[in-house]
Amino acid sequence: xxxxxxxxxxxxxxxxxxxxxxxxxxxxxxxxxxxxxxxxxxxxxxxxxxxxxxxxxxxxxxxxxxxxxxxxxxxxxxxxxxxxxxxxxxxxxxxxxxxxxxxxxxxxxxxxxxxxxxxxxxxxxxxxxxxxxxxxxxxxxxxxxxxxxxxxxxxxxxxxxxxxxxxxxxxxxxxxxxxxxxxxxxxxxxxxxxxxxxxxxxxxxxxxxxxxxxxxxxxxxxxxxxxxxxxxxxxxxxxxxxxxxxxxxxxxxxxxxxxxxxxxxxxxxxxxxxxxxxxxxxxxxxxxxxxxxxxxxxxxxxxxxxxxxxxxxxxxxxxxxxxxxxxxxxxxxxxxxxxxxxxxxxxxxxxxxxxxxxxxxxxxxxxxxxxxxxxxxxxxxxxxxxxxxxxxxxxxxxxxxxx
Amino acid sequence: xxxxxxxxxxxxxxxxxxxxxxxxxxxxxxxxxxxxxxxxxxxxxxxxxxxxxxxxxxxxxxxxxxxxxxxxxxxxxxxxxxxxxxxxxxxxxxxxxxxxxxxxxxxxxxxxxxxxxxxxxxxxxxxxxxxxxxxxxxxxxxxxxxxxxxxxxxxxxxxxxxxxxxxxxxxxxxxxxxxxxxxxxxxxxxxxxxxxxxxxxxxxxxxxxxxxxxxxxxxxxxxxxxxxxxxxxxxxxxxxxxxxxxxxxxxxxxxxxxxxxxxxxxxxxxxxxxxxxxxxxxxxxxxxxxxxxxxxxxxxxxxxxxxxxxxxxxxxxxxxxxxxxxxxxxxxxxxxxxxxxxxxxxxxxxxxxxxxxxxxxxxxxxxxxxx
Numbered sequence: 001x002x003x004x005x006x007x008x009x010x011x012x013x014x015x016x017x018x019x020x021x022x023x024x025x026x027x028x029x030x031x032x033x034x035x036x037x038x039x040x041x042x043x044x045x046x047x048x049x050x051x052x053x054x055x056x057x058x059x060x061x062x063x064x065x066x067x068x069x070x071x072x073x074x075x076x077x078x079x080x081x082x083x084x085x086x087x088x089x090x091x092x093x094x095x096x097x098x099x100x101x102x103x104x105x106x107x108x109x110x111x112x113x114x115x116x117x118x119x120x121x122x123x124x125x126x127x128x129x130x131x132x133x134x135x136x137x138x139x140x141x142x143x144x145x146x147x148x149x150x151x152x153x154x155x156x157x158x159x160x161x162x163x164x165x166x167x168x169x170x171x172x173x174x175x176x177x178x179x180x181x182x183x184x185x186x187x188x189x190x191x192x193x194x195x196x197x198x199x200x201x202x203x204x205x206x207x208x209x210x211x212x213x214x215x216x217x218x219x220x221x222x223x224x225x226x227x228x229x230x231x232x233x234x235x236x237x238x239x240x241x242x243x244x245x246x247x248x249x250x251x252x253x254x255x256x257x258x259x260x261x262x263x264x265x266x267x268x269x270x271x272x273x274x275x276x277x278x279x280x281x282x283x284x285x286x287x288x289x290x291x292x293x294x295x296x297x298x299x300x301x302x303x304x305x306x307x308x309x310x311x312x313x314x315x316x317x318x319x320x321x322x323x324x325x326x327x328x329x330x331x332x333x334x335x336x337x338x339x340x341x342x343x344x345x346x347x348x349x350x351x352x353x354x355x356x357x358x359x360x361x362x363x364x365x366x367x368x369x370x371x372x373x374x375x376x377x378x379x380x381x382x383x384x385x386x387x388x389x390x391x392x393x394x395x396x397x398x399x400x401x402x403x
Numbered sequence: 404x405x406x407x408x409x410x411x412x413x414x415x416x417x418x419x420x421x422x423x424x425x426x427x428x429x430x431x432x433x434x435x436x437x438x439x440x441x442x443x444x445x446x447x448x449x450x451x452x453x454x455x456x457x458x459x460x461x462x463x464x465x466x467x468x469x470x471x472x473x474x475x476x477x478x479x480x481x482x483x484x485x486x487x488x489x490x491x492x493x494x495x496x497x498x499x500x501x502x503x504x505x506x507x508x509x510x511x512x513x514x515x516x517x518x519x520x521x522x523x524x525x526x527x528x529x530x531x532x533x534x535x536x537x538x539x540x541x542x543x544x545x546x547x548x549x550x551x552x553x554x555x556x557x558x559x560x561x562x563x564x565x566x567x568x569x570x571x572x573x574x575x576x577x578x579x580x581x582x583x584x585x586x587x588x589x590x591x592x593x594x595x596x597x598x599x600x601x602x603x604x605x606x607x608x609x610x611x612x613x614x615x616x617x618x619x620x621x622x623x624x625x626x627x628x629x630x631x632x633x634x635x636x637x638x639x640x641x642x643x644x645x646x647x648x649x650x651x652x653x654x655x656x657x658x659x660x661x662x663x664x665x666x667x668x669x670x671x672x673x674x675x676x677x678x679x680x681x682x683x684x685x686x687x688x689x690x691x692x693x694x695x696x697x698x699x700x701x702x703x704x705x706x707x708x709x710x711x712x713x714x715x716x717x718x719x720x721x722x723x724x725x726x727x728x729x730x731x732x733x734x735x736x737x738x739x740x741x742x743x744x745x746x747x748x749x750x751x752x753x754x755x756x757x758x759x760x761x762x763x764x765x766x767x768x769x770x771x772x773x774x
Contacts (some may be wrong), residue, residue, distance in 0.1 A: 033682070034682065034683030035681075035682055035683055074680075258683075259685070267682045267683060267685050268682060268685060268700065273680050274680070274682065278678070279673075280674065280675045280676055281668070281673070282436070282437055282664060282667075282668045282696065283435070283436035283696040283697050283711075283712070284684065284696070284697050284698075285659075285661075285664070285695075285696050285697075286692045286694070286695050286697060287693070287694060288693055288694040289693075290692075290693055291693075292690075292692055293686060293687070293688045293689075293690065294686070294687065295685075296682075296684065296685055296686075297683055297686060297697065298683040298684070298699060299437065299698060299699050311683070
C-alpha cells in the first residue's frame, strides 16, 4: 500500500558515551523525564505529524527496546497498513552483514521502504529529545523541490566547532556542508534529521554501497555526495527545544530542563503530547514527612524523604530521612533511609543503601575538572554507609563493598 | 472448559452517592487518584486468569462505555471472549419501557442468551462494580470445587454495616441463614461475590424468570437456602463497598494509609487502569505536597495536604487544599482555600474562594462547576 512518507528511525547505536546506562540496552531505550524513554520523542513526533509507517533500525542490545515498542500501540502505531516495524540486520541469499553505518542500515532495508512505495523518506535519530512537526518540514521539502531537506537550528557561534555546519544561500538552500569547522561561516547546525525524495536517496544509497572507501554514513558520505552532484538541498530551520542526549552530561541536563519553564521542554504541554508505555501503578504517595520542591514526580513513587530539583521516574522509593537533589532517578530505584543522592543519575532498579551517599555538588570539588555527575547503572546496589564520589560510575557487578 | 467466566453488574441503584452519579453509574466513579471503581473487579478477574468478562449495565453508562473501550487496558481485547458489554437495550425492548432492574436475577434474565451461548467456562463468578478489593478469585474457585458447594459467597470475617447482607455460618463454613437490613448486623458481611456453575446459574435464572422473581438475595439465597448448599469464602483482607458520599470520602482517605495501599496494590496482583499519556507531575519550588496521593500531569504550586489528587489538576500559588479529593483537571486558582471538598471533573475554584466541608459531611461539587 502506498504511503506518502515513511520514517526510518536509527536506533542501532550502542550509545557508548552513556557507559553503564547502556550496558544492557540500546540508547533509545534509556528512561527519560520520569515517564518516558528517549525513543518516545521521535515516535510521538511521527504520530503527531501524521506519519503512520515507521521502521526502527536496531542492532545493539535490542531486547529491551523491542519489548518496549511491542505492537506500537502506545504511539498508535499498530496500524492495519504500516505501523511500527523493528528492523534488525538479516541474512539474504548473497550473505549477511551487520549495519556498517547509518546509510548502510537504510540500504539494507530498501526492500522494506519499497513495500510502501513512498514519495519521501524521513531519516530520524533515536537519541534526540525534541518536539518537531515533520509535516511542516515535508512541506518545506516539497516547496523547495529538493532532493534532500536537512533540519537545522541556530547554535551559539562559540559552539559551531562541535556541529556539522550548513552554509546556505538567501533561500536557505544548502551551498556547503562543513563538519565541525574551526572558522564557521554560518551558525546553522545540522540536527541529523533528514527528509529525502525516496527515488533520489535510493540511487545514492546504491552508489554509496558500491564505493568500497565509503563509511556508509549519512553525514560523512551521502550528504556530501549529493551536494557534490549538485542536487537541490534545502535547509529547514527548526526553532524550539532540541538536545542530543548522547552523553551523561547532556542526558542529565535535558532531564533538568524539564524542571525549568524557560527551557522550552515543558512537562505539562498538552498541544504536542509525548506518548509512552507505562506500567499500571497507583498514584505517587508523598508521605507526611516528605518535602518535595521543584521536582517531577511520577506515579507509583513513594516519597517519605526530601526531594529537590530532581526528576523521579515511576515506582521510585525515597525512604524517610533520605535526601535527593539535582538528580535523575530512573524507574524502580530505591533510595534508602538517610541516604544522600546529589548530582547523580540513578539507573533502573538500583538500590542506594541506608545512609549511603552518591555524588556531590560541584562546589565541593577542589579541581572542577575532577567533578562530574555520579552514575549508577541499572540494578546497581550501593551498600549501607558506602560513599560513591562525584564523577564515579558503578554498574551492577559492583559488589557494594564498604568504602 | 475449565475456569471461570466473569459477570459484573453495573446498573443504577438507589444510593447516597449524590452528585458523583449524576453523570455516571457506580462502576465508573473515579477513586484513588488513578482508577474507576470497576477497575478493581476487572483486575481481580484478570489476575485470576479469567479471560471472558461480561458487564451488565443499565442507566447512565456513557462514561462507563468510554472507560472500558475494547478492554485493552485489562488485556481483555481478545479474538475469542474477552470483554463483552451488555447494555440493557434488548431487555428494555422486551419489557416495553425504560424500567430499572429490580435485582440481579432480573438483570441476568435480560442477558439469558449471552449466558447460554457465550459462556465457554464451567463456572461463573458474579460481582458488583462498587467494591474496592484485591482478592484472589482463583482461590475462591478452588475452595468452591473442594467444598462441593452449589454457590460460594465471598464474605468478610466480621459483621458489616447496616444494609449489608449478613451470612450466619456453621463451623464448617456452610451458610445456614442469610439476613438483610438488620439494625444490628451480625454474622459475616457479604461482599456480593458469588461463584457457581454455569449450569446452575442458567437453571436459577430460568426459574426466577418463570416465577417473576428478581432478587438474588431474597429469591435465591434466602428463598432456596434450604435446598442449595451455600458456602462462605472468608476474605480477611481489606474490602470497601462504596455507596454513600461519606463512605466514599472515608474509604478514599484510608488509601493514605500505607498498609491499606499495600493490600490493595500488591505487585503480585496489580490493579489495571485505563492508560493515559500524562507526563509527570510537577511540584513547584513554592509548592507543598504532603500526606497525599497524587496522579500524573498535575501542576502543584500551592499547598496540598491529606488529599487525593487525580490527573491534570492545577493548584496555583497561595492556594491551600486540605482533606480534599479533586478529580481530573480540577483547577484551584490563586489563594483559594479548600477543606474537605470533593470536586468532580473540570471544576474550577476561582481566585480567593473559600470552601469548607466537614470530614463527616464533605462538600461535593458536581462536574464542571465553577465556584
